[in-house]
Amino acid sequence: MLKKLEAQPHPDDANPLLRLTNLDVTFTTSTGTVTAVREANLTIYPGQTVAIVGESGSGKSTTAAAIIGLLPGTGKVTSGSIEFDGADITHLSPKEWVAIRGSGIGMVPQDPMTNLNPVWRIGTQVKEALKANNVVPKSEIGQRVADVLEEAGLPDAERRAKQYPHEFSGGMRQRALIGIGMAANPKLLIADEPTSALDVTVQRRILDHLQVLTEEKGTAVLFITHDLGLAAERAEQLVVMHRGRVVESGPALEILQHPQHPYTKRLVSAAPSLASQRIEVAHEKGIAVTDEELTGSGAGSVSTSEIIRVENLVKEFDVRGAKGEAKILRAVDDVSFGVRSGTTLALVGESGSGKSTVANMVLNLIDPTSGKVFFKGEDLSTLNSKDLFKMRRKLQVVFQNPYGSLDPMYSIFRVVEEPLRVHNIGSKKERVNKVVDLLDRVALPRSVMRRYPNELSGGQRQRVAIARALALDPEVVVLDEAVSALDVLVQNQILLLLNDLQADLGLTYLFITHDLAVVRLIADDVVVMEKGKIVEAAPSDQLFDDPQKEYTRELIDAVPGRKIQLAL
Incomplete structure (x- = not known):
């Protein structure tokens, strides 16, 4: 059950749990001081849920770090004040901070893989939080560890406590972190992008559980997120930050319906979750959706000729250390679909559904156990190495992580030029001109x-990756979660760019994603996968208007912002 979206009235005599007044946070660098947060004001009442929204670099995580006294490096509060539970905590000593952290202010950090110690059992890490805050007597700690994990939604908690982080899925690791953050029953919980790396269905289950948990205990929550749809669905109050400043704050629904600041207006129009919701509302009311709303061709391209055909694809892996039936993992199970020339087909599913394995077989990066992939009617398994090398020019890929897919030792020129050099295309001067043209595109x-890549932002890196993929004038580009690691504004820019490139160059996209909001904006056709099998395939409008399978409905319903009534 979702909380009402209107701001909850607070009695005149209610004292704020947290109040920031004109807060400035600065960092000292080799070139001088940088002010990361400027004159920030924020008030949270007991039991209230507030969300700070903004893109990377807006100052939202720095604000959260200042509240809990964990500013990194040279960061320090240089002006203004932080009051918590009636006391000024702006300049506490390390020992005083230890007394507040955990029992007063809890924290659920962003990345569960880097925030859990990989060589400690999960139970040991929960135990550490309980000991640090003297939550229960020593004799009761073992039982309390199991209770904490159970409260966080992990069944079979005693067995789970003995496992290591690598034995948990991403959602389970996040639940463990929520358990640790809530272990000492804090009055305020800071949740910094707590579900940004998770599938939408897992995200929804975890946020629902977190909401129930905090409501039962009367805990106030400060959400940090770049997803406006998620923030508005989960919080009573929104605080929008841009370049270190609070540019707008107020009741969540009011800000969504009537954003005042230009930056907030851009966030509202760019968030895929809200854009997909606008399309749904328009369809229900029989209003035609504009081309600007549909970032991609989405309305259904008329092309019928298939450029890629996947038939009865199966991929099995040997599971190391397993015996008998468990030794074979069937990651892809009898998958067949076609991709129409010049259109976008989205292959959708949760982590482990087999969608990326299918993409790797289409790209000929791994061999199928059985089944075939055809490119323009040609069976890729019959190609010799020379023909396969030629075919690679026609099939290119953009990976999920722009940080990991670009060689940090190569200049941007060399990154983009490399495919031209490998395929021996053009003279040196022609290649320089081609790189300039690609960067311009x-x-x-x-x-x-x-x-070099480390000098660019995430969005700029992904543009470089797209330029590199286009260097050989391909006909098909496989986009494997190509926008999931990006802020909503950058995500929107990349989706618009991909749409323009498709229109200009007649490209065909195979788009691998778990994000149905993005799919609603860009896909002509959608194929939904679960546990290696296709559960549903249909044109985009048809699938969203009338999903046939329960699993598809769950994925669509889990898109943040669907419960919010938007004005058109």
Whole structure:
């Protein structure tokens, strides 16, 4: 059951649990001081849920770190004040901070893989939080560890406590972190992008559980997120930050319906979850959706000729250390579909559904156990290495992580030029001109050529990855979670870019994703996968208007913001 979206009235005599007044946070660098947060004001009452929204670099996580006294490096509060539970905590000593952390203010950090110690059992890490805050007597700690994990939604808690982080899925690791954050029953819980790396269905279950848990204990929650749909669905009050400043704050629904600041207006229009909801509302009311709303061709391209055909694809892996039937994992189970030329087909499913394995077989990066992939009618399994090398020019890929897919030792020029050199295309001068043209196509300045990946933002890196994929003039581009690691504004820019490139160059996209909100904006056709099998396949409008399978309905319903009534 979702909380009412209107701001809850607070009696005149209610004292704020947390109050930031004109807060400034600065960092000292080799070139001088940088102010990361400027004159920030924020008030949270007991039991209230507030969300800070903004893109990377807006100052939202720095604000949260200041509240819990964990500013990294040279960061320090240089002006203003932080009051918690009636006391000024702006400049506490390390010992005083220890007394507040955990029992007063709890924290659920963003990345469960880097925030859990990989060599400690999960139970040991929960035990550490209980000991640090003297929650229960020593004799009761073992039982309390199991209770904490159970409260966090982990069944069979005693067995789970003996396992290590690598034995947990992403959602389970996040639940363990929520358990640790709530272990000492804090009055305020800071949840910093607590579900950004998770599938939408897992995200929804975890946030529902967190909401029940905090409501039962009367805990106030400060959400940090870049997803406006998620923030508005989960919080009573929104605080929008941009370049270190609070540019707008107020009741969540009011800000969504009537954003005042230009930056908030951009966030509202760019968030895929809200854009997909606007399309749904328009369909229900019989209103035609504009081309601007549909980032991709989405309305259903008329092309019928198939450029890729996948037939009865099966992929089995040997499971190391397992015996008997468990030794074979069937990751892809009899999958067949076609991709129409010049359109976007989205392959959708949760982690482990087999969608990326299918993409790797389409790209000929792994061999199928059985079944075939056809490109323009040609069976890829029959190609020799020379023909396969030629075919690779026609099939290119953009990976999920722009940080990991670009060689940090290569300049941007070399990154984009490499496919041309490998395929021996053009003279040196022609290749330079081609790189300039490609960077221009993805809206990057020529000056970027001399820079290195670590000097670029995530969105700029993904543009470089797209430029590299286009270097060989491909006909098909496989996009494997190509926007899931990006902020909503950057995500929106990349989706618009992909749409323009498709229109200009006649590209065909195979889009691998778990995000139905993005699919609603860009896909012509959708194939839904679960546990290696296809559960449903249909044109985009048809699938969203009338999903046939329960699993598809669950995925669609889990898109943040669907419960919010937006004005058109």
